[in-house]
Amino acid sequence: MQTNFPSQLPQDGIRTLLLAMADDELVLGHRDSEWTGYAPILEEDIAFSNIAQDEIGHSLVWFTLLTPLTGLTPDQMAFERSYEEFTCCRFVTHPKGDFAYTTVRQYLFDEAERVRLTALSGSSYGPLKEAAAKILREEAYHLMHSKGLVERLGDATEESHRRMQAAVDLAFPQALGMFEPIDGEAELQKTGVFPGNVTLEHEWLNNVVSVLRGASLKLPIQQMNGKLKPQCKPELGGRKKSHTAHLQQLVDDVQLVYRMAPGGKW
Amino acid sequence: MVIRGKQNPEALAIWEELGKIVDPEIPVLSLVELKVIRDVRLNDSGVTIVFAPTFVGCPAVAMMMEEIRTRIGALGYETVNIETTFSPPWSTDLLDDSAKEKLRSIGIAPPPKGSENLAAALAKPVSCPFCRSENTQRENSFGPTLCRQIYYCNACRQSFERFKPL
Numbered sequence: 001m002q003t004n005f006p007s008q009l010p011q012d013g014i015r016t017l018l019l020a021m022a023d024d025e026l027v028l029g030h031r032d033s034e035w036t037g038y039a040p041i042l043e044e045d046i047a048f049s050n051i052a053q054d055e056i057g058h059s060l061v062w063f064t065l066l067t068p069l070t071g072l073t074p075d076q077m078a079f080e081r082s083y084e085e086f087t088c089c090r091f092v093t094h095p096k097g098d099f100a101y102t103t104v105r106q107y108l109f110d111e112a113e114r115v116r117l118t119a120l121s122g123s124s125y126g127p128l129k130e131a132a133a134k135i136l137r138e139e140a141y142h143l144m145h146s147k148g149l150v151e152r153l154g155d156a157t158e159e160s161h162r163r164m165q166a167a168v169d170l171a172f173p174q175a176l177g178m179f180e181p182i183d184g185e186a187e188l189q190k191t192g193v194f195p196g197n198v199t200l201e202h203e204w205l206n207n208v209v210s211v212l213r214g215a216s217l218k219l220p221i222q223q224m225n226g227k228l229k230p231q232c233k234p235e236l237g238g239r240k241k242s243h244t245a246h247l248q249q250l251v252d253d254v255q256l257v258y259r260m261a262p263g264g265k266w
Numbered sequence: 267m268v269i270r271g272k273q274n275p276e277a278l279a280i281w282e283e284l285g286k287i288v289d290p291e292i293p294v295l296s297l298v299e300l301k302v303i304r305d306v307r308l309n310d311s312g313v314t315i316v317f318a319p320t321f322v323g324c325p326a327v328a329m330m331m332e333e334i335r336t337r338i339g340a341l342g343y344e345t346v347n348i349e350t351t352f353s354p355p356w357s358t359d360l361l362d363d364s365a366k367e368k369l370r371s372i373g374i375a376p377p378p379k380g381s382e383n384l385a386a387a388l389a390k391p392v393s394c395p396f397c398r399s400e401n402t403q404r405e406n407s408f409g410p411t412l413c414r415q416i417y418y419c420n421a422c423r424q425s426f427e428r429f430k431p432l
Contacts, residue, residue, distance in 0.1 A: 043405070043406045046406055046408050046409065046410075046416075047406065047407065047408045049408075050408035050409070050412060051408070053323045053325075053412060054321070054322075054323045054412060055323070056323060057321065057322045057323015057324065057412075058322060058323065060322065060323070061322050064350075130351075130352040130353040130355075131352050133352065133353075133355060134322065134352035134355040134356075135322065137355060137357075137381075137384075137432055138321060138322065138323075138432065140384050141407055141408070141430070144384075144407065145407055145408070
């Protein structure tokens, strides 16, 4: 599609990678926005509304980079695709749940964003490298916030500990789905575009385990040959476009107005 | 031929016009003062404005681009291209002292220098834009817009906003 695309880089793989990141941000942004007006305290209402707006803005950056590779505008990508064409991980599609669940999900996602964007800041694909470096600076605020909440709520009171532990039990196997392999990953690694999900997951686990343990929260994890290994079944499928009714409901909501007046100007 | 820089009268007129367009969320700062305009390039097919967005999810960014197209188009250019750049990324370290003073004049505490080390920048004392006391505390890392956070001044007992270091 793009005429001046660097010939030594795998265009299909880059398209797949960008789409997975764009869909993750778009869907989580919408889930976070469901707290606007409903968060347990006003400060968190403001925080999650801001985070939602940031995430959706970041999806716009990835969709914009996709335009020359797909011929589709960001609006077409976000509003005209069926939910069965989304490649977000299932993790981000789950309903917002308890505030403890939202907090834990955001933290696990923000840690993954940090390792992924840090790695992509050294990508061999220029536009990806520059955008990743830019977004990484903004994401620092998200991680500071979600990590702070996990650290404080993990062992604050008996109730907060119980609810946070229940959230971790639910969210952790889902979160592993963020690192589900994508098509063309070997090519992306070989050409220095992306270090691969195995590497990122390993780095993410090290960070997550130390923060959660510090907050008295337990994870189903074992040390094997010096490496941390999850002892649970990851929730996969999202990257292969296998989704549940949760994503269908969200996409229906998000696209409702657009579908009523396709091409409408506001 | 590509004309760049401000020495050329035609390019200078474009820079001057850009200096009259304000950020809709911070109406005391123009796009030039906000340092979102990186370059103005003129050639036979029109004008290209190189734009470095602040927070990429900020809805004001889309409004600024719209305003650039309208106002520069009104100078007689049929094609106004806006090229977005993230390299180097926009940073609050680009704001000069006069821009920071203007922020203070509308009750927004300006960002500290050194946003590259965010934790250190956030640990610096924040001076109240109203009474200048440093006896202030952060109430929320986020705020009413993506670029601001909420503080409270213990001296004059007033809450205020602070431009987030980025």
